[in-house]
Amino acid sequence: GAGVSQTPSNKVTEKGKYVELRCDPISGHTALYWYRQSLGQGPEFLIYFQGTGAADDSGLPNDRFFAVRPEGSVSTLKIQRTERGDSAVYLCASSEQNYNSPLHFGNGTRLTVT
Amino acid sequence: GDSVTQMEGPVTLSEEAFLTINCTYTATGYPSLFWYVQYPGEGLQLLLKATKADDKGSNKGFEATYRKETTSFHLEKGSVQVSDSAVYFCVANTNAGKSTFGDGTTLTVKP
Numbered sequence: 081g082a083g084v085s086q087t088p089s090n091k092v093t094e095k096g097k098y099v100e101l102r103c104d105p106i107s108g109h110t111a112l113y114w115y116r117q118s119l120g121q122g123p124e125f126l127i128y129f130q131g132t133g134a135a136d137d138s139g140l141p142n143d144r145f146f147a148v149r150p151e152g153s154v155s156t157l158k159i160q161r162t163e164r165g166d167s168a169v170y171l172c173a174s175s176e177q178n179y180n181s182p183l184h185f186g187n188g189t190r191l192t193v194t
Numbered sequence: 195g196d197s198v199t200q201m202e203g204p205v206t207l208s209e210e211a212f213l214t215i216n217c218t219y220t221a222t223g224y225p226s227l228f229w230y231v232q233y234p235g236e237g238l239q240l241l242l243k244a245t246k247a248d249d250k251g252s253n254k255g256f257e258a259t260y261r262k263e264t265t266s267f268h269l270e271k272g273s274v275q276v277s278d279s280a281v282y283f284c285v286a287n288t289n290a291g292k293s294t295f296g297d298g299t300t301l302t303v304k305p
Contacts, residue, residue, distance in 0.1 A: 084237075113293075122198075122283055122295030123238070136292060171238070179287055180226050182240035 082106065084186035086172050092192045093162055101157040101189045105174030112155050113183060114147055115171040123171055129155060130177070162193045196221040200284045200296035207274055207303050215269040215299045217258075217284035225286040227251075227260055227267040228293075232281045241269075241282070274303045 085104040093099050105112050110131055115123035125139040129149045137147070144162075149155040159166055169190050173183035201216040219225060229241040229251070242251030247262035256271045267284060284296040 115295075120297065122297045125292050125294070128292065139292070173238075180243070180245045182228065182243060183230075183238075183293060184240075185238040187237040 084172055084174055084184050086170075086186035086189050088189060089187065090190045090192075092194060095162060095164060095193055097162055099159050099162055099191065101159075101170050101172075101191070103155045103157070103172030103174075103186060105153065105155070105172070106184055107153075108176075109174035109184070110152070110177050111175045111181075112149060113173045113175075114155070114157050115173065117169045117171055117188070126157070159191075162191075164193045167191055167193045196225070196286055196288055196292070196294040198284050198286050198294050198296040200282075200299055202297075202299070204300040204302060207301070209276055209303055209305050210273045211303075213269070213271040213274045213278075213301070215282055215284075215301070217267045217269065217296060219265050219267065219284070219286040219294075221265075221286050221288045221294075223288040225288040227258070228285040228287065229256070229258055229267070229269050230283045230285055230295075232283070232298075234280070238283070274301070276303045276305055279303050 087102045112129040114126040117123045127137045132152045144160045147157045169188040171188045173185045175181040198219045226245045228243045230238045231241045242253040244251040244260035250259045258269045281298045283298045287293040
């Protein structure tokens with residue numbers, strides 16, 4: 081079946097611009113996660129949704145970052161006033177509700193802020 | 195907060211060599227433990243998992259045992275192949291949302 085889909089695969093934007101990154105999870109997965117991965121490091125947790133609500137957004141670095149999941153399926157990560165330090169690969173994952181369930185990752189969106 | 199420390203890479207081995215990648219964790223509570231793998235040009239995928247002490251996860255010839263007394267989850271394989279070349283991540287999950295990843299270990303297997 082279809083896996084987790086992220087679009088775009090690459091995004092180049094200028095400092096100060098607004099960007100949206102989209103994640104389409106596996107059908108039926110109630111949990112959705114956003115991570116950020118910088119070169120040479122492991123993925124860093126940003127936010128977790130259970131259904132439509134953000135169950136834990138403690139990893140969002142500041143108020144320029146926001147994410148929504150209005151219908152409990154597709155999610156959008158929004159970054160305002162982008163900075164060069166936001167450049168990274170943004171990963172989305174989904175899983176079944178149980179915390180022992182594995183994460184199913186998309187291929188990520190590589191964001192470059194110039 | 196929770197943290198995961200894994201052996202620094204890169205690791206380079208010859209085909210059929212024995213592999214160990216060390217992983218230790220600190221966590222409040224009782225985490226589930228995972229190894230994820232990222233093959234070149236592909237996304238992260240689950241390799242194996244263990245959810246309680248003394249459990250052994252295994253897949254594709256890889257094994258890891260959940261050692262609560264040493265807070266470790268070392269990855270092993272008896273005979274690596276060129277196709278095992280990838281980046282390996284050790285992960286601890288103490289609640290449904292916040293999986294904590296190690297920094298990854300790059301493995302290169304030469305023929």
